[in-house]
Amino acid sequence: MKVRRLMAVWTAKIISAACRLSGRQGVTLAGKIALKIDPGILRDLSSQVREKIFVVCGTNGKTTTNNLLCSAVESEGKKVICNHTGSNMLSGVAAAFVLSAGISGRLDADYACIEIDEASTLRIFPHFKPDYMILTNLFRDQLDRYGEIDLTMKILSQAMAMAPEMKLILNGDDALSAYLAMESKNDFVTYGITEQVFHDQDSREIREGRFCKKCGAKLEYEFYHYSQLGRYRCPSCGFERPPIEYDAKNISMEHGLSFEVEGRSFHADYRGFYNIYNILAAYAGAREAGFALSRFSQVLESFNPQNGRMEQFSIDGTKIILNLAKNPAGFNQNISAVMEDPSEKDLIIVINDNAQDGTDISWLWDVDFERFLDPSVKSVTVSGIRCQDMRLRMKYVDIPSTLVEDVEKAIKDRIQHGCGNLYVLVNYTALYSTRNILAGMQER
Amino acid sequence: MEIRIGHLYPDLLNLYGDRGNIQCMVKRCQWRGIEASVTEYQLEDPIDFSGLDIILLGGGSDREQAIVCEKLKTIREDFKAYVEDMGVVLAVCGGYQLLGHYYDTDQGRIEGLSLADLYTEQGSPRLISNIIIENEDFEMPFVGFENHGGRTYTGDLKPLGKVLFGCGNNGKDKKEGILYRNIVGTYLHGPLLPKNPHLCDYLLKNALMRKYGQAELSPLEDREEKEANLYIRKRFLERQ
Numbered sequence: 001m002k003v004r005r006l007m008a009v010w011t012a013k014i015i016s017a018a019c020r021l022s023g024r025q026g027v028t029l030a031g032k033i034a035l036k037i038d039p040g041i042l043r044d045l046s047s048q049v050r051e052k053i054f055v056v057c058g059t060n061g062k063t064t065t066n067n068l069l070c071s072a073v074e075s076e077g078k079k080v081i082c083n084h085t086g087s088n089m090l091s092g093v094a095a096a097f098v099l100s101a102g103i104s105g106r107l108d109a110d111y112a113c114i115e116i117d118e119a120s121t122l123r124i125f126p127h128f129k130p131d132y133m134i135l136t137n138l139f140r141d142q143l144d145r146y147g148e149i150d151l152t153m154k155i156l157s158q159a160m161a162m163a164p165e166m167k168l169i170l171n172g173d174d175a176l177s178a179y180l181a182m183e184s185k186n187d188f189v190t191y192g193i194t195e196q197v198f199h200d201q202d203s204r205e206i207r208e209g210r211f212c213k214k215c216g217a218k219l220e221y222e223f224y225h226y227s228q229l230g231r232y233r234c235p236s237c238g239f240e241r242p243p244i245e246y247d248a249k250n251i252s253m254e255h256g257l258s259f260e261v262e263g264r265s266f267h268a269d270y271r272g273f274y275n276i277y278n279i280l281a282a283y284a285g286a287r288e289a290g291f292a293l294s295r296f297s298q299v300l301e302s303f304n305p306q307n308g309r310m311e312q313f314s315i316d317g318t319k320i321i322l323n324l325a326k327n328p329a330g331f332n333q334n335i336s337a338v339m340e341d342p343s344e345k346d347l348i349i350v351i352n353d354n355a356q357d358g359t360d361i362s363w364l365w366d367v368d369f370e371r372f373l374d375p376s377v378k379s380v381t382v383s384g385i386r387c388q389d390m391r392l393r394m395k396y397v398d399i400p401s402t403l404v405e406d407v408e409k410a411i412k413d414r415i416q417h418g419c420g421n422l423y424v425l426v427n428y429t430a431l432y433s434t435r436n437i438l439a440g441m442q443e444r
Numbered sequence: 445m446e447i448r449i450g451h452l453y454p455d456l457l458n459l460y461g462d463r464g465n466i467q468c469m470v471k472r473c474q475w476r477g478i479e480a481s482v483t484e485y486q487l488e489d490p491i492d493f494s495g496l497d498i499i500l501l502g503g504g505s506d507r508e509q510a511i512v513c514e515k516l517k518t519i520r521e522d523f524k525a526y527v528e529d530m531g532v533v534l535a536v537c538g539g540y541q542l543l544g545h546y547y548d549t550d551q552g553r554i555e556g557l558s559l560a561d562l563y564t565e566q567g568s569p570r571l572i573s574n575i576i577i578e579n580e581d582f583e584m585p586f587v588g589f590e591n592h593g594g595r596t597y598t599g600d601l602k603p604l605g606k607v608l609f610g611c612g613n614n615g616k617d618k619k620e621g622i623l624y625r626n627i628v629g630t631y632l633h634g635p636l637l638p639k640n641p642h643l644c645d646y647l648l649k650n651a652l653m654r655k656y657g658q659a660e661l662s663p664l665e666d667r668e669e670k671e672a673n674l675y676i677r678k679r680f681l682e683r684q
Contacts, residue, residue, distance in 0.1 A: 365464030388672040
């Protein structure tokens with residue numbers, strides 16, 4: 001058995017290194033092969049984690065939340081295993097453990113922070129039962145893979161039942177997450193935002209789960225933050241937003257993000273209201289595990305959102321921000337973040353339809369692209385496999401766009417002829433390649 | 445000239461970019477100087493069918509469809525009169541299933557409107573694919589995306605098209621959708637109309653004909669629309 005594990009660990013390390021040399025992301029492949037050589041490897045290695053295992057689930061914000069949580073736990077002097085790159089299906093999760101193991105095949109870690117694709121929970125939980133699950137939110141995502149959001153909820157509820165000792169840390173502003181937690185037998189705590197932040201409420205935005213999951217009646221909202229997140233109650237059966245344990249107050253978005261929680265003030269230097277939720281989720285998770293988080297401010301300060309989550313590049317005098325946008329809720333939040341920047345800007349939107357993106361791209365029509373109709377938006381370039389669909393989408397909000405299928409070409413053109421401030425919005429499979437292109441150009 | 449569009453229950457039936465179908469109809473009216481208005485109906489709203497020229501019934505999850513089905517019973521007679529009077533209807537996915545007599549699911553039967561002689565049975569697996577269909581009466585094939593558990597059987601009704609790629613009504617008889625009176629029922633979303641501007645114009649034309657007795661739609665350039673349509677055909681048909 002021992003030999004088999006060593007074989008698995010070594011092979012995975014070699015594959016991963018070889019892939020990195022050839023510029024490909026080999027994490028998933030490494031995990032897949034390790035599991036093939038030693039099917040018990042994930043169970044073995046995860047049981048060697050000395051203290052607790054966190055998992056992060058939810059439609060949007062998993063990677064940022066998980067990486068932030070990892071930094072927060074590390075700031076407490078702990079050794080943490082984390083699937084930083086966001087490879088979050090069974091092989092990716094296995095790889096995170098296998099690649100962290102020493103050549104002796106043993107693991108040296110106090111904590112694990114693992115993001116998991118919702119649909120993969122049922123395949124991963126037989127290997128280990130987490131101590132905490134952070135549930136960020138549930139939005140419409142990749143319809144053709146999941147069928148419907150009801151199915152995702154069913155899967156998560158089964159996963160929660162598989163790990164009855166696991167404590168849930170969830171976004172109380174999301175009625176769907178709250179419903180799941182209340183219906184489960186798991187212990188749970190909530191984070192959220194009780195004060196109203198946005199005063200112009202757009203009623204057209206697609207909102208998932210506006211109907212009470214318990215009784216089917218239409219939920220009443222005092223206000224929305226975005227999508228279906230807000231302050232809700234059911235007039236018919238009494239289901240309502242649970243009390244919020246970690247409540248962000250005095251929110252300001254003038255210069256980055258500022259807010260208070262538990263009477264402590266925090267500031268982060270990046271944009272996007274949704275990032276308040278990501279920060280809150282990580283904070284709540286670490287606090288629940290008993291950490292004082294006395295250095296959380298420094299964690300936020302030094303945290304550079306990576307992997308194309310508002311990641312910054314600077315190439316030949318052009319400031320470039322790369323951001324992942326893979327579903328309507330995420331894209332609408334992205335548009336808000338871009339438009340929070342009042343200066344002139346060029347946009348590149350890259351849309352692929354590979355299996356991991358969801359081969360159905362109908363969701364593009366549920367995104368409020370008309371908000372890009374603004375004098376500060378100097379140009380829009382559409383790129384990626386489904387650039388034709390994206391160009392058509394822009395046509396129907398009266399925004400002309402330039403079609404450049406090749407992403408690198410599109411970026412080069414905007415660096416040469418653009419206004420010096422470029423936003424690149426990409427969906428999932430376009431992320432890695434686009435990031436490679438940008439990182440390569442920045443190095444040169 | 446004015447086209448009045450009624451969007452039925454977008455709160456519940458809005459799964460597959462149905463807003464795109466509305467946007468497409470509205471824009472293609474506006475670009476030609478035809479006024480277009482959209483009324484969204486919630487479950488509790490009364491519907492005056494005499495004030496509508498086009499009705500859109502979109503897709504929802506099975507659960508949401510069951511909620512809508514209860515409501516539909518109360519408007520069935522008015523809806524039927526509208527259809528028999530050549531009122532224009534676009535019904536997509538779940539909305540298409542609701543046009544028929546029933547949809548049998550493992551959770552029980554969802555009663556339909558019986559506006560068209562079709563019925564649906566749940567099947568497995570879900571039929572999920574890009575889809576291309578052809579109808580000789582139209583100058584260009586229709587392209588879209590389908591994602592449905594239901595298998596729909598349409599008897600002698602005229603299909604919207606013959607399946608060239610993808611699954612269609614039930615994955616067996618190579619038929620997709622229906623054309624009945626002025627109803628277009630289909631599993632194609634993606635959404636349907638933007639990449640099939642000729643189908644959008646067909647709906648608009650029928651609505652204008654019914655209302656004004658004449659319908660001259662000035663041609664639009666449609667370069668982006670046609671290229672997006674062609675892209676799908678090239679990618680999936682040339683591979684076969």
